[in-house]
Amino acid sequence: MNKKSRTRLLVATGVIVVVFVIAVVFLVQRQGAYYRQVADLTTGQYDGKNVKVGGRVVDGTIARDDDGVSFVIQDLTGKDATVEVTYDGQMPGTFEPGVDVVVIGQYASAAGVLTADELQTKCPSKYEGQASPAAQPGQ
Amino acid sequence: MIVLGRLSLTLALILALASIVFLALGMRGDRKDLLRNGYYAVYGFFLATVIASAVLLQAFLTGDFGFAYVAENSDSTLPAFYRVAGFWAGQQGSFLFWLLLVAIVAVVIAALDLTRVERLTAGAVMVICVVGAVFTALMVLDKGSNPFIAAEAGTQPFGLNPLLLHPGMVLHPPALFIGYVGLTVPFAFGISTLLLGRADKEWVRRSQKWAVAGWLFLTLGIGLGAWWAYVVLSFGGYWAWDPVENTSLVPWLTATALLHAFTLYKARGLFKRWALGLAAATFFLTILATWTTRTGLISSVHAFGRNDLLVLILSSLLVLTAVASAGLMAWRWRRFESHDEVESLLSRDFLYYLTNLLLTLFAAAVAIGTVAVPLLFERTVGASTYDVIAQPLGVVTLLLIAVCPLLAWRKTEGAPLRRTLILPAVTAALSVPLWLAMGFQSSIWGVLGLVVCGFAFGAVLQFVLRSARRAAGPGRSLWAGLGRAFTGSRTRTAAFVIHMGMVLVVAGLLGSALYKTESSALVSTKAGGEGSDLVTDDGSYTLKYTGMRSEPGSQSSQRTYAAFDVLHDQARVGTVEPHTDIYPVSGAAVRAVILGGWGHDLFVVADEPFDESSDSIALRVVTFPLIRFVWLGSILLCVGAVVSLWPRGRTQEQEARVTVPAPGAETDRATA
Numbered sequence: 162m163n164k165k166s167r168t169r170l171l172v173a174t175g176v177i178v179v180v181f182v183i184a185v186v187f188l189v190q191r192q193g194a195y196y197r198q199v200a201d202l203t204t205g206q207y208d209g210k211n212v213k214v215g216g217r218v219v220d221g222t223i224a225r226d227d228d229g230v231s232f233v234i235q236d237l238t239g240k241d242a243t244v245e246v247t248y249d250g251q252m253p254g255t256f257e258p259g260v261d262v263v264v265i266g267q268y269a270s271a272a273g274v275l276t277a278d279e280l281q282t283k284c285p286s287k288y289e290g291q292a293s294p295a296a297q298p299g300q
Numbered sequence: 301m302i303v304l305g306r307l308s309l310t311l312a313l314i315l316a317l318a319s320i321v322f323l324a325l326g327m328r329g330d331r332k333d334l335l336r337n338g339y340y341a342v343y344g345f346f347l348a349t350v351i352a353s354a355v356l357l358q359a360f361l362t363g364d365f366g367f368a369y370v371a372e373n374s375d376s377t378l379p380a381f382y383r384v385a386g387f388w389a390g391q392q393g394s395f396l397f398w399l400l401l402v403a404i405v406a407v408v409i410a411a412l413d414l415t416r417v418e419r420l421t422a423g424a425v426m427v428i429c430v431v432g433a434v435f436t437a438l439m440v441l442d443k444g445s446n447p448f449i450a451a452e453a454g455t456q457p458f459g460l461n462p463l464l465l466h467p468g469m470v471l472h473p474p475a476l477f478i479g480y481v482g483l484t485v486p487f488a489f490g491i492s493t494l495l496l497g498r499a500d501k502e503w504v505r506r507s508q509k510w511a512v513a514g515w516l517f518l519t520l521g522i523g524l525g526a527w528w529a530y531v532v533l534s535f536g537g538y539w540a541w542d543p544v545e546n547t548s549l550v551p552w553l554t555a556t557a558l559l560h561a562f563t564l565y566k567a568r569g570l571f572k573r574w575a576l577g578l579a580a581a582t583f584f585l586t587i588l589a590t591w592t593t594r595t596g597l598i599s600s601v602h603a604f605g606r607n608d609l610l611v612l613i614l615s616s617l618l619v620l621t622a623v624a625s626a627g628l629m630a631w632r633w634r635r636f637e638s639h640d641e642v643e644s645l646l647s648r649d650f651l652y653y654l655t656n657l658l659l660t661l662f663a664a665a666v667a668i669g670t671v672a673v674p675l676l677f678e679r680t681v682g683a684s685t686y687d688v689i690a691q692p693l694g695v696v697t698l699l700l701i702a703v704c705p706l707l708a709w710r711k712t713e714g715a716p717l718r719r720t721l722i723l724p725a726v727t728a729a730l731s732v733p734l735w736l737a738m739g740f741q742s743s744i745w746g747v748l749g750l751v752v753c754g755f756a757f758g759a760v761l762q763f764v765l766r767s768a769r770r771a772a773g774p775g776r777s778l779w780a781g782l783g784r785a786f787t788g789s790r791t792r793t794a795a796f797v798i799h800m801g802m803v804l805v806v807a808g809l810l811g812s813a814l815y816k817t818e819s820s821a822l823v824s825t826k827a828g829g830e831g832s833d834l835v836t837d838d839g840s841y842t843l844k845y846t847g848m849r850s851e852p853g854s855q856s857s858q859r860t861y862a863a864f865d866v867l868h869d870q871a872r873v874g875t876v877e878p879h880t881d882i883y884p885v886s887g888a889a890v891r892a893v894i895l896g897g898w899g900h901d902l903f904v905v906a907d908e909p910f911d912e913s914s915d916s917i918a919l920r921v922v923t924f925p926l927i928r929f930v931w932l933g934s935i936l937l938c939v940g941a942v943v944s945l946w947p948r949g950r951t952q953e954q955e956a957r958v959t960v961p962a963p964g965a966e967t968d969r970a971t972a
Binding site: 167170177178181184185188192194195196211225230249250251253255256257259260265278281 | 909918
């Protein structure tokens with residue numbers, strides 16, 4: 162076995178792996194959103210941080226103007242907490258009052274508003290288990 | 301009928317276990333009689349699975365809503381095509397479908413080996429049967445995974461989710477499952493060869509076609525899913541880096557690396573451990589994809605549908621796979637040392653290595669970001685983060701794809717290399733004005749990536765030309781050689797097509813992700829009123845509202861169209877009718893329309909549902925540059941894989957024998 166070529170290969174691999182790992186860890190540290198519930202936001206702990214929150218769109222709170230849309234979502238864990246969300250991107254096709262959505266964005270606790278960068282409704286495929294009572298008869 | 305379905309599932313479990321026992325004992329004592337009995341048990345396992353599947357299919361076709369699963373995923377108004385799709389529309393049925401595929405693969409491999417009965421193949425069949433047994437056990441033990449459960453009295457058929465009523469979505473899940481099961485085979489042969497300690501290339505030879513087929517269907521499945529998301533889901537894109545999507549991409553990446561490792565394993569005796577590791581990792585990741593989707597631990601914010609027995613069984617399969625593969629590899633580590641070594645950093649060998657390394661790292665990053673970060677750190681990785689990782693990696697990988705086939709094995713000399721790189725350099729240079737003219741200027745990174753696409757385009761052409769020149773030999777026309785270059789080695793022809801497909805896909809992904817433009821406005825629907833049109837932010841498109849109409853849609857829905865005239869630089873280019881479907885039970889959905897073109901697609905959608913009483917429509921117009929290249933490139937990827945699978949005649953077989961030239965021989969020919 163040629164020792165020199167082997168060392169060279171190992172060094173090249175090592176450099177690539179290390180650079181890659183550092184880049185990924187850095188990105189996740191900086192951009193990774195905390196996965197939280199609506200009720201957790203009110204503690205003030207997440208002021209200005211990236212958060213990902215799931216909630217149900219409250220009926221009658223959807224308001225729209227040329228700058229985008231705002232609506233209120235309700236906590237999904239049974240707690241009586243809500244938060245206002247503003248969003249100006251592409252709306253998912255299945256967005257409507259009462260649907261469960263996931264929003265990712267920055268929370269400002271002074272205004273109590275979550276500015277969303279991403280808005281997703283729950284994937285419509287049944288693979289994730291739909292909330293419909295007819296869909297879960299065995300449980 | 302429900303009883304018959306259950307009985308056959310139970311029988312399938314017993315027979316799968318029986319075949320595992322026979323095959324294991326036969327492997328240990330090297331006894332052909334036991335191995336053959338094991339194969340017969342596999343036949344029985346297959347038959348039982350077919351009966352169970354037939355029972356469920358029959359229930360869907362006749363609309364037997366006594367099956368809870370049929371009632372959940374079908375109703376009497378559905379056309380037959382979509383009734384069949386109900387089979388795999390939910391968790392229970394897709395497990396059965398998966399099991400059926402596993403049984404088919406097991407029985408085909410066993411049947412082909414019935415006369416010879418070899419330990420290597422028997423071991424692989426045994427591993428496949430273990431996978432089959434786990435899935436059968438899951439269905440038999442877990443109520444939520446069993447399609448043969450009676451519906452409660454008075455259950456109304458729930459129907460198929462309207463968004464799933466699209467050919468792309470009907471074919472997307474089975475394509476993915478076929479891909480996953482195909483990729484089980486290299487893993488099975490890998491485990492078998494490790495058990496036997498056989499470091500020759502026989503296991504690669506026997507599983508390579510399965511791996512290619514698995515890769516083909518996985519590619520097709522991912523492509524169909526993206527197309528469905530783009531045209532039906534209306535979220536304004538084809539890829540959202542959502543966990544379900546990510547977990548199907550990850551095994552695709554490792555499978556791509558696996559195919560390359562196989563090529564070098566066979567040709568040069570290199571990458572032996574890589575091939576074993578990638579085969580195991582790919583299988584592990586296909587199960588991880590199922591685990592992520594089915595257990596709901598990652599994808600849903602609140603884990604409903606979470607089911608402890610399901611989590612337990614699928615997690616056990618994951619642990620078993622990881623422990624068995626790692627343990628066996630550690631045991632046989634020395635035996636699988638490569639025959640050869642990478643001599644120079646400027647060689648095809650090293651670039652193969654680098655490509656595999658990058659694909660694996662990319663797969664690891666996506667898998668960790670999707671599964672480990674949320675589970676361990678309660679944080680999530682967003683689309684923008686994945687984009688930042690994927691775009692540079694995609695471009696660098698494309699560069700490697702471009703250059704790799706142009707380098708010589710072992711070591712490349714500078715002068716011939718410079719000559720081969722002339723054509724790619726020319727196409728790269730020519731692509732610059734093209735990209736700038738198309739308006740791709742804002743992102744340096746994007747322009748750079750697209751220029752790399754131009755370079756890679758030329759490199760693939762050069763790859764074809766060089767093969768043609770070699771095939772023609774001295775004094776014969778290039779055209780004759782071109783024909784022979786394409787009909788010679790299937791693998792090489794596949795590489796031409798697939799590499800060109802990748803060039804198009806990457807160009808399309810970069811163009812549509814980095815240069816998409818979005819404009820939105822509230823458009824008034826009052827007759828002759830102000831503000832009844834939308835002008836895109838760059839001023840190139842104007843959409844003029846012309847009217848609305850309604851008609852009944854599928855599943856007793858009401859569909860309302862809003863019509864717009866589309867003007868591009870003041871000239872009328874067409875009409876678009878984005879629409880809203882309002883369903884009596886499951887609410888409303890807005891549907892986008894796409895005005896397609898090679899330069900870009902114009903994607904028009906309403907931001908919220910509307911009907912004829914609406915005063916205004918929240919209209920959104922998105923342009924996706926070069927997106928057609930994604931679809932065209934994906935088709936090429938599949939075509940290339942089909943080419944590679946195409947059976948070849950005897951003469952071609954001989955021609956295609958891979959011969960490894962002595963050091964320097966290849967570079968001599970490159971200068972010719």
